[in-house]
Amino acid sequence: MENIIFYFSGTGNSYSIAKGLEKEIGDTIVVPLLRAKDYKVEEYGIVGFVFPVYYTHVPEIVIRAIEGIRFRKDQLVFALATYGGSWGYALKDIREALSDKEIILQEYKIKTPGNYILEYSAFPRSYQEGILKKAERKISKIASSILESKRTGYIKANLLARMFHKRSDKQRSKFSELGSEFFASDKCLNCYQCVKLCPTDNITLSEGILVWGSKCAQCMACIQWCPQKAVSHPLVKKSRKNYTNPKVTISQRGDLVLKEN
Numbered sequence: 001m002e003n004i005i006f007y008f009s010g011t012g013n014s015y016s017i018a019k020g021l022e023k024e025i026g027d028t029i030v031v032p033l034l035r036a037k038d039y040k041v042e043e044y045g046i047v048g049f050v051f052p053v054y055y056t057h058v059p060e061i062v063i064r065a066i067e068g069i070r071f072r073k074d075q076l077v078f079a080l081a082t083y084g085g086s087w088g089y090a091l092k093d094i095r096e097a098l099s100d101k102e103i104i105l106q107e108y109k110i111k112t113p114g115n116y117i118l119e120y121s122a123f124p125r126s127y128q129e130g131i132l133k134k135a136e137r138k139i140s141k142i143a144s145s146i147l148e149s150k151r152t153g154y155i156k157a158n159l160l161a162r163m164f165h166k167r168s169d170k171q172r173s174k175f176s177e178l179g180s181e182f183f184a185s186d187k188c189l190n191c192y193q194c195v196k197l198c199p200t201d202n203i204t205l206s207e208g209i210l211v212w213g214s215k216c217a218q219c220m221a222c223i224q225w226c227p228q229k230a231v232s233h234p235l236v237k238k239s240r241k242n243y244t245n246p247k248v249t250i251s252q253r254g255d256l257v258l259k260e261n
């Protein structure tokens with residue numbers, strides 16, 4: 001029976017890990033989570049979800065997409081959170097969202113380079129490489145655990161997330177407001193890659209100018225992948241460096257794909 005892994009990914013970390021698992025597990029397809037309604041999930045073998053952590057929680061868009069999925073009784077489902085330093089309540093969110101489904105749920109997390117350019121620059125290359133190497137090793141271990149249907153237990157919130165949960169909640173409540181402040185500078189060549197990448201169709205063209213609306217999920221795809229570095233935000237200092245996963249690129253159609261070696 002073929003397996004299916006769904007991913008949500010702004011800058012390629014979660015996508016790259018989903019592809020790594022596909023290779024290790026075999027007989028698996030990797031699909032954007034937002035296209036889940038096109039698939040009969042209950043007809044697949046193992047079902048996986050790979051997604052980033054946003055302010056110590058699962059992005060709302062991920063929860064909404066997962067809630068709509070129908071599973072088979074006793075289907076093996078795994079949730080894997082990618083995070084920069086504090087995974088927080090992410091796995092608890094998924095556990096709760098799936099609590100009424102009669103499935104077997106495995107929980108995993110993998111540390112990846114942080115991508116939140118509104119707060120910080122990309123980490124130095126050597127540091128990124130170190131984190132990504134460790135992530136690679138973890139992919140193999142997780143794939144074995146998935147194939148053996150091991151019981152993983154609950155992943156509880158880390159101390160840092162518990163200590164700063166009020167600040168995180170406040171930041172999450174600003175996503176829509178912050179999202180509407182992105183803009184394209186005069187370096188923009190109207191390739192509209194940002195428009196194609198946006199998971200919420202939040203970027204539109206108004207009188208020849210790109211405008212960001214109020215539906216932003218804060219995935220950072222528009223700003224991080226812009227080939228001209230034309231997308232910016234009032235919170236982003238000029239010296240800040242972009243981050244996208246080094247193994248991933250964007251296809252002509254505007255989909256995340258692995259780079260060819």
Ligand SMILES: Cc1cc2nc3c(=O)[nH]c(=O)nc-3n(C[C@H](O)[C@H](O)[C@H](O)COP(=O)(O)O)c2cc1C
Nearest residue numbers: 009010011012013014052053055056084085086115
């Ligand atoms: C809006 C936003 C909030 C984030 N909050 C957290 C966080 O609370 N804890 C953490 O460890 N990483 C946080 N990150 C970093 C991402 O979870 C991490 O880089 C992730 O791997 C990105 O995945 P992607 O490349 O698939 O989009 C945040 C990133 C963004 C864009």
